[in-house]
Amino acid sequence: MRGAQVYRWQIPMDAGVVLRDRRLKTRDGLYLHLQENGREGWGEIAPLPGFSQETLEEAQGALLAWRDGWLRGDASLPALPSVAFGVSCALAELAGELPEAADYRAAPLCTGDPDALVVQLAGMAGEKVAKVKVGLYEAVRDGMVVNLLLEAIPDLRLRLDANRAWTPLKAQQFAKYVNPLHRERIAFIEEPCRTREASRAFARETGIAIAWDESLREADFAFAAEEGVRAVVIKPTLTGSLERVREQVAAAHGLGLTAVISSAIESSLGLTQLARLAAWLTPDTVPGLDTLSLMQRQQLRRWPGSPLPCVGSDALEPLR
16 A cells, blocks of 8 residues: 655755855755555655756646656656655665665865864864855955865865856966965865866866866766866755666766765755765765755754754645
8 A cells, every 4th residue: 555745844044045146045845755565765855946957836746746646556757856856765765775874974064154164173083074165255265265274274175166156267366375285185176167168277277176066967968087077066956866866976986086975955854865875875975965054953854963953744734
């Protein structure tokens, strides 16, 4: 006997969360709960505004249609990436195919005060990896902040994310303020410039490695080993099904590239599933999952060590 319930939810965000020039006041999404033969599986469907190709309303329509089909025996996956990912996670849990082991390491995310990051990293055991959002302020300021962090913590490796914010001139202004001796400890910078060719040129000219992120979701992208390209950053909510994620990880590893499983600001349920995915597919790489602190609560499943309150399914809105 099959059962399926869809829930809609909304989580208040911290006031300072800005995505592509828009303030994100709440994180909104859907959960899918499947039951069959005494087993259950959960999946999160949460398109990210400004990044996902689909809206939440479109995802909701596709998810409800899929649920109705699944209850009749049709398990073909939806086309919309966020829906395909959430549905495939629920199906994998239901079938016992998503390993329970999880990688709860997270590269701390610095969105503002670099001093706070220095304090946080000082108490971190093992490999010190952190992520800094750049491109939100002046490129010169970004370069100075990055240089300060690398000087202050000699064993730190930084991942930077520019979200294609810079012109070639701005990118050069950033690099000018990063000591050439420190540049190798920039693990990569995600898509520094507005075009792939400009980003490639930046890597060649500065010696700062880059990673592909947005490019992975463009029709003309092809995996290739290229000078200056060190990694790919895979956001499963924006990518699609678990199988699609596995294909991208395998393609990257086949070329000697680092593959990083990264958050699209999922809820605690989605983040714990991404941690399981990271332990399974990229066990040697610290995932980019340090986004729960941007939210004001957890839902359904707790992230280990988080002080945020956690609500159950009774706090969610069930849909027909």
